[in-house]
Amino acid sequence: MKLARFAHIALCATVLLFSSTAVLAAKDKESAYPNATRKDPKVNMSSREQSALNKATDYVNDGEDAKAIPEIEKVLGGKKVSSYAEAFAQQLLGRIYWDQDKEAEAMAATSKAVELDALPNDAHFALMYQLAQMQVQSEQYEAALATLDTYKAATGAEDADQIALLGNIYYRLDKFQEAADTMKRAIASSNEPKESWNQILMASLAELDQYGEAAEVLKAQLAKTPNDVRLIKQLATIYVNDDKYPEAIALLSRAKDQGLITSSEDYVQLAKLYANADKPNEAASTLKEGITKGVVKPSYDVNKLLGDVCSQAEDDPCAIEAYTLASAQSEDGNVDYQLGFMLYYAERGAEAKVALDRAIKKGGLRQEGEAYILLGDIESYANNDAAAMTAWRKAATFPSTKVMADQRIKATQTGVKLKRK
Template structure:
């Protein structure tokens, strides 16, 4: 059996959400200077009493999620004939938040950009808003704009922290600049005492895109050294090995996890069983499935019974294979399990039962080996001295390219008076 490659690691790169207190707060004399190395001088901030009253109330409403009530107040300030730049900037950042909450992405970006370009907010609010604009641009897939915004943020603040580096790596990944994404995420992870899981996911996804499986394995092994029983990391490492066609290593990782009691889901048991099968270890594969079923961790559904039948057949355990295929037959919507059942019964010298299974397989349809089913059905009939039925089955097998030659030989032999000899089961 061929084991299809597993899907690549899913990317879950969560971006920071808006912090209302950070975006909406006005400058305070006691506020900590978050950007001491900024090239921008703190602007003078003043607004009229009416502007202050309206915007303060609007800010409270936005923080409380009452955007519909806040919007008229914001628009009132912006419509004022003598509105100052600070009031305009403050109102625009509020307007950007309202639009964003309403999922009006373009107006939200425009208002937020306007609040920045007015250059009137205090440094903490101004640069915080600039960083959030970069996040908004990433979420709206404006990656080139986000790069420019981040570059400006770094240039004007002199700040480069792990979150910022990780956001840059996220952008590189989305731009399909995988090497840059991997290198940048490594920097972010190295610079942080508590790297976010999403950062590792982007790093792993980038390494996968680059087919750098060895490097990906090293990254995960480093993480497992800290948390050796982390099943998510264990499964990721197995996935890396599978994509690198290193099945023995994948088996070792998952089998050790099973010994520790970390493998508990049906998906994990089936994956390990398929790995054993792919590595031509059908006995181990069957044992894994049986263990999972016995423990109640694996439900003996069609997929499991069909797989168990396959690996038991490969392990030459006819009784196990026949039992599993019989269960799969009762659960199936096509005839493939019945075909395998008929095949096993035929070579177990249970011809009458094989005939029933093969006829049922053909009737259900959807067969991947329909020609072979007719060949074996013909053989069953021939060994039962029912030559007419045998010829009829073989003639149908002639219609399939994969079995035409076999069917031709059998028909020729029978018509020449040569009795068909039982062949050995193919391995």
């Protein structure tokens, strides 16, 4: 039940402006990390570096990355580049590479900017946190965990987003108990927890087989958005995994009645739930409704399922029709055997024989011996004893039907006619 990979992380678009006014303003501004143990480094750079980085920053903010790169390279190629200018240039490079989907290059540049340890605290720590996000996006979860540990130790800061990112990492590392506990803490720390946090919490609980608690998480979300089909289907899946079929059926059936169940997959899932709950009539009705509405396309799987549930519901005409449609789409003879079986007991022997012959010809039968038994019986009832004996002798070569075949052969040889049950 692992969640899909998160969408590409959009990096913060704001970057420092290189001007004496901006630097002075930054000094007077209250730090975003008041508990940090690191002292703000001194900002030193040449006028040439400042001019080039100002241009590069403007280009990046305007989305003109191609123009920004020569200015950045001008700084990095300098003979005596200051640590501050180099770190800022690497930060800009990291952002450019990330926007270009060059994840490895982006992380290398961002890591270099952090390692230089030259940016002001607010920029340095924000970049460190951004690096952890990049590592999560790139599935480098152990590295992300280490980066977050360093970030927390250096800043003394911890907010709901940070806790949630940690929970996300634990989930990706299959540490589901840690993920669940951490995500609960994130949700409790926020006035407006994100939907994705609840999703990770629910998925972690499901991985731990704690379906009851996972269901409660989803029901709380549904209470806010009762018509969210995605949440409805997730809750139904939790119920199924917890063997609570009646609850799953009630949930999806109610959603269908409200017009929320509109896809082929949804109709088929509900039909299968009815079938698993020994409610074949409801399963057949659901499939027929979906087919009539044009939502469910009559594929092999759909026709086979409809034939099965109609057969269980003792609706022979429906089963025969569905199996006939499935036969034309099948790659082996198994559905033809089921069709022949249904036709045989509907006393349509000639049609049954055609279906059974087709089943044997297609091959891949799970009940090949039984097919020959039925063929022999059909021939016997038609007084074709020689053909019946041939079919039964073939059936006698299969362990599952040897006894039945031998009994029929012996009876026929002694003049006893097979009686139809």
